[in-house]
Every structure is written in structure tokens, then in C-alpha cells.
Amino acid sequence: MNILVTGGLGFIGSHTVIELIKSNHTVVIADNLINSKIDVLNKIETVVNVRPTFYQVDVTNELDVEEIFTNHKIEGVIHFAGLKSVGESVSKPLEYYYNNLVSTMVLSKLCLKYGVEKFVFSSSATVYGDQPSPLKEEVELKRTTNPYGETKAMSERILTDIANAHEKFAVSLLRYFNPVGAHESGLLGENPNGIPNNLMPFVTKVAKGELPKLTIFGDDYDTVDGTGVRDYIHVVDLAKGHVKAIENLNKGVNCYNLGTGKGTSVLEMVNAFMRVNQVAVPYEIVDRRPGDIATCYADVSKAEYELDWKAELTIDEMVRDAWNFEQKQGLIEL
Ligand code: NAD
Ligand code: UFG
Numbered sequence: 001m002n003i004l005v006t007g008g009l010g011f012i013g014s015h016t017v018i019e020l021i022k023s024n025h026t027v028v029i030a031d032n033l034i035n036s037k038i039d040v041l042n043k044i045e046t047v048v049n050v051r052p053t054f055y056q057v058d059v060t061n062e063l064d065v066e067e068i069f070t071n072h073k074i075e076g077v078i079h080f081a082g083l084k085s086v087g088e089s090v091s092k093p094l095e096y097y098y099n100n101l102v103s104t105m106v107l108s109k110l111c112l113k114y115g116v117e118k119f120v121f122s123s124s125a126t127v128y129g130d131q132p133s134p135l136k137e138e139v140e141l142k143r144t145t146n147p148y149g150e151t152k153a154m155s156e157r158i159l160t161d162i163a164n165a166h167e168k169f170a171v172s173l174l175r176y177f178n179p180v181g182a183h184e185s186g187l188l189g190e191n192p193n194g195i196p197n198n199l200m201p202f203v204t205k206v207a208k209g210e211l212p213k214l215t216i217f218g219d220d221y222d223t224v225d226g227t228g229v230r231d232y233i234h235v236v237d238l239a240k241g242h243v244k245a246i247e248n249l250n251k252g253v254n255c256y257n258l259g260t261g262k263g264t265s266v267l268e269m270v271n272a273f274m275r276v277n278q279v280a281v282p283y284e285i286v287d288r289r290p291g292d293i294a295t296c297y298a299d300v301s302k303a304e305y306e307l308d309w310k311a312e313l314t315i316d317e318m319v320r321d322a323w324n325f326e327q328k329q330g331l332i333e334l
Helices: 011-022 039-048 062-071 086-091 093-113 147-165 199-208 235-247 266-277 301-307 315-327
Strands: 002-006 026-030 053-055 076-079 118-124 170-176 178-180 214-217 232-234 253-258 283-286
Touching: 002 011, 011 026, 011 039, 011 076, 011 235, 026 062, 053 062, 062 093, 076 093, 076 235, 086 093, 086 147, 093 118, 093 147, 118 147, 118 235, 147 170, 147 253, 170 235, 178 199, 178 235, 178 315, 199 214, 199 266, 199 315, 214 266, 232 235, 232 315, 235 253, 235 301, 253 301, 266 315
Parallel strands: 002 026, 002 076, 026 053, 076 118, 118 170, 170 253, 178 232, 214 283
Antiparallel strands: none
16 A cells, blocks of 8 residues: 555654555655654664655645645555644644644545545544543543643544545544554664653653653552553554554544553553663652543453454563663753
8 A cells, every 4th residue: 555654754653654664565754853853764764675755744734745645646644743742732732733633634635635545543542531441442532631632532523524424534543552662673762852751751861861860740549559550552563553454444433542451550660661671760759740640551452353453562572672772862952
């Protein structure tokens, strides 16, 4: 298949491009580099020996994106491009709504115009809000607590309405849990700008000595050890889930949780990191972070049954690969 991957130079997109090429698909990437570097294209080429066609475009710009649809016979779109920082979305709501919603509308409009029938969308477990785990796809969604989460919930609704109105437009809504880890080569991984918000990139910076200590947000939750529990999934497993999703796309709207189905606490993650990598991660317990929930993990039986996909990599492999990647990175750019 000829697949347009938006945000294909980002963390999850770049790993997915590799898995698509390994599965003999032809990839065209559209990315405006707002949160990635062009160097990732060279790294993809190093890993798979193929250089995907790259367009440096903002996918909210319809004219620019249309050029891609006229230059290539696109057969499917995987839409990763988006802004993803929960905290930033609270202070810059308009940027988040504009970027994340207009991109989805521009791409789906062009899919209808050019007869592209397969659309895979990067959604998030955040759309569930605070509900009991394991989370099943069919539970009613609760309003999320931040504009970022709302852009995911709204994009899901927009795509659902379009698929309901156009019989030939099939959509897969993929709800990711907590993607971590890196490519085994150590060439590709997650390298956020500035001080990381998410647990794993923060842990790797502390282990490297670039940040003095990890702050653990609360140890008084009703969980195994009082710290927050999440469903961490290796980014390579997540990438493979996208290949399965686009290859097995049924008509209408298809929604899947992509996680492991297992919850791991913050302390369990940190201890696994120290044990596997034989490196210290000093930490301090502080107050809960506003907006956090105690526990969030997936019921993954639907993806397993319908897509024949299951996450295979373990927590030990996630922390090993995250550390391997971090050791190859430069210092934090503030
Ligand atoms: P990322 O920031 O590493 O990748 C996103 C890519 O999209 C970047 O390369 C960025 O430059 C590009 N981009 C952003 N806006 C663009 C635009 N208007 N036009 C063109 N390119 C644009 O993020 P990621 O972690 O790879 O996440 C990919 C997708 O998955 C996002 O939609 C994100 O919201 C979603 N998601 C991520 C997580 C997570 O924890 N990483 C969890 C759930 C959902
Ligand atoms: N945590 C710490 N210290 C830190 C960072 C995080 O203790 O410095 C804890 C959090 O309190 C939470 C757990 O580690 O218990 C995971 O936190 P992350 O920030 O890594 O991830 P979240 O589950 O809060 O959110 C992530 C993404 C969201 C996405 C959600 C579900 O950031 O965008 O997963 O997919 F919506």
C-alpha cells in the first residue's frame, strides 16, 4: 500500500514508518518538524535501507497537503501529526484545537476527494477520563480534563461522523496507553525539548545526571505501592499495531486500545530501570500532580481478537531500550 504518514518523523511515527517499510509498504511522510528533526529521516534510512519520500509541510495547510495527494496515489493515511503536551494545551488551547482538529479535517477532506478509503488516527487513553480499569473500548467517554484530551475526543467524533456518512471511508481509532522505549538500534526514540513531562524520559535524564532527581507525584493512591499505575507499551509494539490496523481495516469505525493490558506503578518502573540498567535514579516523593488519576490500563482483547496483534515486549525491554537510546543523545536543550 502507498501510505501517507503525517508526523512520521516523531517518536511513534518514525517507529511506525520502519515497521511499515519492513512490511513492504511504500511510505510518504508529511511533517513540519515542529517537534522533530530532519535527521530522523537519515536514521530511518540507516535502519531499513529505504529513504521514504518526505514533505516538510504543515498538515493544516490544505493546498500543501493536496500536492501530496496529486503527486502520489495514496491508499491509506496514518495521522500522527499533532501537538501532545497536556500542560501546554492548558496555556495554549487555541494552538492545540487548531492544529489537532484542522489537520484531521484537512486530511479527511482530501481522502474523500481523492478516494482514499483507509484512515488510521492516533488517539489516546486520555479520552476515557477517570474510569475504572481495565478500560474497554465501548465504555462511554467522559469529558477529559484538558484541551489536548478534548482534541482527541473531538477528532474521534469528527472521523466517526464522516465514516458514518461515507460508506467507503473506513477509520481506525487507536487509543494508545503509555508508549515508552526506543528502537533497538538506539538511533530512534523519544527526545522531548526541554525538561520532560513524562515519566520515562525524565527517568533517563536523571540516570544520565542531567537532572538531579526524579519527583514521584504521590504515594498515597489506592494502588499496589501508592504510586500511579499505568499501562506502559513498547513503542515498537505500538508501531506494529498500526501496521495491523491499516492492513485489517474494516468498513466503518473501528476503535482499539493499544496497550499491554498490564498496570505498572511508578516505583515498579523506576526499580526495573535501576535493576536492568545497573544505574541509580535518585527520587523524592512529592504531592500528587493535578489532573493525574490513580490507575489506567487497557483491556486489549479486542485488538488481539480483531487485529491479531498483541504487545510482546516486556517492561525490562522497555527500560533497557529507553536507556540505550538516552546514552546516545546530546545534552538537554533548554
Ligand atoms: P511527536 O511530537 O514525537 O510526533 C508528532 C509529530 O508531528 C512531530 O514530528 C511533529 O513535528 C509533527 N507535527 C505536529 N503538528 C504538525 C502539523 N500541523 N503538520 C505537520 N507535522 C506536525 O509525538 P508522538 O509521541 O510521536 O505522538 C504521535 C501522536 O500520538 C500524536 O498525535 C499524539 O497526540 C498521539 N499520542 C501520543 C502519546 C504519547 O504518550 N507519546 C499518547 C497518546 C497519543
Ligand atoms: N510521574 C511521576 N513523575 C514524573 C512524571 C510522571 O511520578 O516526573 C508519574 C505520573 O504521576 C503518572 C505516571 O508517572 O502516575 C505516568 O505519567 P506520564 O506523565 O508519563 O503519563 P500520563 O499517564 O500522565 O499521560 C500520558 C501522556 C498523555 C496521554 C496518556 C494516556 O502524557 O498525553 O499518557 O495515553 F494521554
